[in-house]
Amino acid sequence: MSTSLSRSEAKDLTRRKLIRAALAILDEEGEAGLTTVKIAKAAGIAQSSFYVHFKDMRHLLRVLAEEGGERLRGSMREARRRARESPDDLERHRDTFRIPLEAICRHPELLRIQLRARHDPSSSFRDFATQKAAAYREHHAADLAALGYTADDERDRRRLEMIAEAVDAATNALAMGHLEGRYPDLEECADILTALSRGALRLLRSTSGGPA
Amino acid sequence: MSTSLSRSEAKDLTRRKLIRAALAILDEEGEAGLTTVKIAKAAGIAQSSFYVHFKDMRHLLRVLAEEGGERLRGSMREARRRARESPDDLERHRDTFRIPLEAICRHPELLRIQLRARHDPSSSFRDFATQKAAAYREHHAADLAALGYTADDERDRRRLEMIAEAVDAATNALAMGHLEGRYPDLEECADILTALSRGALRLLRSTSGGPA
DNA sequence: GATTTCACCGATAGTACTATCGGTGAAAAT
DNA sequence: ATTTTCACCGATAGTACTATCGGTGAAATC
Numbered sequence: 001m002s003t004s005l006s007r008s009e010a011k012d013l014t015r016r017k018l019i020r021a022a023l024a025i026l027d028e029e030g031e032a033g034l035t036t037v038k039i040a041k042a043a044g045i046a047q048s049s050f051y052v053h054f055k056d057m058r059h060l061l062r063v064l065a066e067e068g069g070e071r072l073r074g075s076m077r078e079a080r081r082r083a084r085e086s087p088d089d090l091e092r093h094r095d096t097f098r099i100p101l102e103a104i105c106r107h108p109e110l111l112r113i114q115l116r117a118r119h120d121p122s123s124s125f126r127d128f129a130t131q132k133a134a135a136y137r138e139h140h141a142a143d144l145a146a147l148g149y150t151a152d153d154e155r156d157r158r159r160l161e162m163i164a165e166a167v168d169a170a171t172n173a174l175a176m177g178h179l180e181g182r183y184p185d186l187e188e189c190a191d192i193l194t195a196l197s198r199g200a201l202r203l204l205r206s207t208s209g210g211p212a
Numbered sequence: 213m214s215t216s217l218s219r220s221e222a223k224d225l226t227r228r229k230l231i232r233a234a235l236a237i238l239d240e241e242g243e244a245g246l247t248t249v250k251i252a253k254a255a256g257i258a259q260s261s262f263y264v265h266f267k268d269m270r271h272l273l274r275v276l277a278e279e280g281g282e283r284l285r286g287s288m289r290e291a292r293r294r295a296r297e298s299p300d301d302l303e304r305h306r307d308t309f310r311i312p313l314e315a316i317c318r319h320p321e322l323l324r325i326q327l328r329a330r331h332d333p334s335s336s337f338r339d340f341a342t343q344k345a346a347a348y349r350e351h352h353a354a355d356l357a358a359l360g361y362t363a364d365d366e367r368d369r370r371r372l373e374m375i376a377e378a379v380d381a382a383t384n385a386l387a388m389g390h391l392e393g394r395y396p397d398l399e400e401c402a403d404i405l406t407a408l409s410r411g412a413l414r415l416l417r418s419t420s421g422g423p424a
Numbered sequence: 425g426a427t428t429t430c431a432c433c434g435a436t437a438g439t440a441c442t443a444t445c446g447g448t449g450a451a452a453a454t
Numbered sequence: 455a456t457t458t459t460c461a462c463c464g465a466t467a468g469t470a471c472t473a474t475c476g477g478t479g480a481a482a483t484c
Contacts, residue, residue, distance in 0.1 A: 007451055011461065030334040032244050035441060049462050051443065084406055110332060119328040122242040130377050162395055162404050166382035170408075173381030174374060184375055196382075199411005200404055219481055223431065261432050263473065348463060 002063070015053045017043040023065060027109035030116060031123055061124040068110050072116040072132065075103035089147055095142055097171060097193040101186055111172060133168070140164040144197075149204050158205055163200045171195055234276060239321035242328060243335055266408040273336040280322050283342065287315035288351070301359055308355055309383060310405040313398055316387040323384060348374070352376040356409075361416050368416055375412045382408055414423045 005013065021042035025034050036057065040047045054060040079099040104111050118133060141164040151157040156169040161201035175190040183189055217225065233254035237246050248269065252259040266272040291311040298304040316323050329337035330345060353376040363369040386401040395401055 004451095007459090007461075010451095014461080029335060030332045031281065032332075036443085037258040037441070046463050047442090048444080048464075052461055056443075081370045107472090116328070116331040119324060120242045120244075120332065121240060122244040126341040158395070159400070159404065162386060162389070162401070163408075165385050165389055166404060166408055169381040169385030170378035171376050177374070177377055183370070188371070189374070191415065192378060195412040195415045196375075196378055196408045197411070202411065203403065205252065216481095219429090219431075222481095226431080249471070249472085258433050259430090259472090260434075260474080264431055268473075 011053075014043065014045060014049075018050065018053055018060070019063065021059060021066060021083075022111065023067075026064070026113055031125075052116060058124070063138070065128045067126055068113065069128065069132070071107055072110060074138070075106065079103055080139075083143070093147055093197070094190055094194050096140070096165075098186070098190040098198070099174050101178070101189055101193075103181065104172070106187065108175075108179050111175065115172065115176075119177055137161065137164045137168055144201065150203050151204065159204060163197065163204075166200070167193060167197050223265075226255065226257060226261075230257075230262065230265055230272070231275065231279060234272060235279075235321065238276070238325055243332070243337075248363065251411075271291065271409070276339045277337055281340065281344070283319055284322055287318065288348070291315055295355070305359055306377065306402055306406050308352070308359075309379075309409070310398070310402040312383055313387055313390070313401055313405075316384070317391065317398070320387075320391050323387065327388075349373065349376045349380055352380060353407070356413065361413050373414075373415060375409065378412070379405060379409050 018039055021056050022034060025038055025042065034057075036050045040050045040173075050060075054063070081093040082099055083092060086095045105120045112134065113125065117123040117129040120126060138161075141160050142162060144164065145151060149160060151160045152171050171193055174183060174192065177183045178186055178189055204209075230251055234246060234251050237250055237254065241250075246269075248262045249259050251272075252262045262272075266275070294311055295304060295307040298307045298308065326341045326344065329335040329341040332338060335341075340365060351372075353372050356372060357375060361372065363372045383405055386395060386404065388397045390401055392396055
């Protein structure tokens with residue numbers, strides 16, 4: 001505005017505008033609505049200038065995946081860090097759900113895009129989303145193991161993974177319900193998830209022991 | 213083959229071929245890959261002949277939604293009927309999960325298409341999928357209520373709905389995991405879901421009573 | 425057996441998008 | 455002060471798809 005930017009600063013600003021515009025369109029209209037025409041228009045430049053910043057559409061999609069992945073990683077690191085700080089096991093278990101729920105609510109568009117991509121065979125983000133979901137599932141299973149639900153044999157290990165996958169899906173569903181306004185209280189969502197999880201873990205506890 | 217079909221029979225056959233081809237492409241490539249060119253080619257007719265059977269693409273999509281809805285309704289009716297026949301409450305509760313899991317495995321493409329449509333703002337099936345999911349959630353909540361988990365006040369009614377939504381999401385996730393080969397035993401999936409559900413319902417039982 | 429109907433065909437106009445090209449002016453380098 | 459660089463522009467060729475049109479032959483009707 002007042003201070004004229006240097007050329008590289010101006011270019012970087014335009015690039016960020018493009019990414020910002022693309023993420024908004026991706027969230028609002030889905031991958032099918034993501035065209036160079038719309039992105040450039042939303043960013044306030046000519047359609048052809050899109051190619052000054054990205055080699056082609058694929059390039060932008062790769063960058064968006066990296067961008068989204070970085071934000072997701074950041075939220076997860078924070079979640080893990082805070083969950084580890086909880087005083088007792090019960091509170092830690094509850095935090096295992098409350099913190100991801102809060103992370104989702106901070107960047108709901110990332111969850112929406114991920115859920116969409118995961119089931120769409122034409123999506124450029126499909127592999128990325130599947131990979132992220134698997135990583136989160138394993139991380140969750142490891143968290144449960146850290147709470148004392150040791151999985152000694154193959155059967156229990158598989159069950160722990162199934163519980164993690166089932167509870168993750170439930171977490172996403174309740175988070176979406178919260179975002180849609182159906183479940184206003186996030187604490188109540190965490191309560192339900194904790195209860196679900198503890199119920200399922202009873203299956204393991206009975207065979208291999210666990211915390212109170 | 214040997215007997216030449218009447219004109220109307222032949223037309224109806226071609227129409228069914230088109231719907232069949234469209235469903236296959238929808239499952240394999242998603243809504244983005246669904247074009248009149250591909251559908252007609254897969255059905256073995258010229259692209260322009262597509263319009264002999266459907267006014268336009270929207271018309272076909274409407275018909276596909278009705279077609280899929282009818283199959284889904286059929287599976288659900290069957291599931292409800294069989295679940296009601298179970299001898300005791302525990303077995304009925306378990307059937308509440310095993311039967312939907314089996315229904316999903318009979319028509320996995322319908323679940324895939326529905327999950328995809330539900331989160332895609334550009335999908336023609338989005339409203340349809342959302343509606344179906346809400347209907348199933350309410351049906352599930354009613355099933356739980358029938359098992360004795362009476363929800364007297366508003367809080368418990370909301371919690372019952374949250375549990376139904378969470379468990380439905382978990383059911384879909386485990387069914388997808390089964391279809392992807394990660395969880396070969398469908399009975400084990402039903403076990404996990406039953407345990408999840410019973411754990412969550414403990415929240416209600418403690419305040420308003422319920423079965424053993 | 426003559427006429428009508430119509431499912432299907434090939435050709436094509438119209439639409440939306442991608443990606444490239446040469447031109448322009450202001451910032452940067454000399 | 456002059457030259458170079460380059461972010462951005464308008465124009466446009468190329469691609470993929472939708473939907474319409476007139477033509478054709480075999481089934482249906484008379």
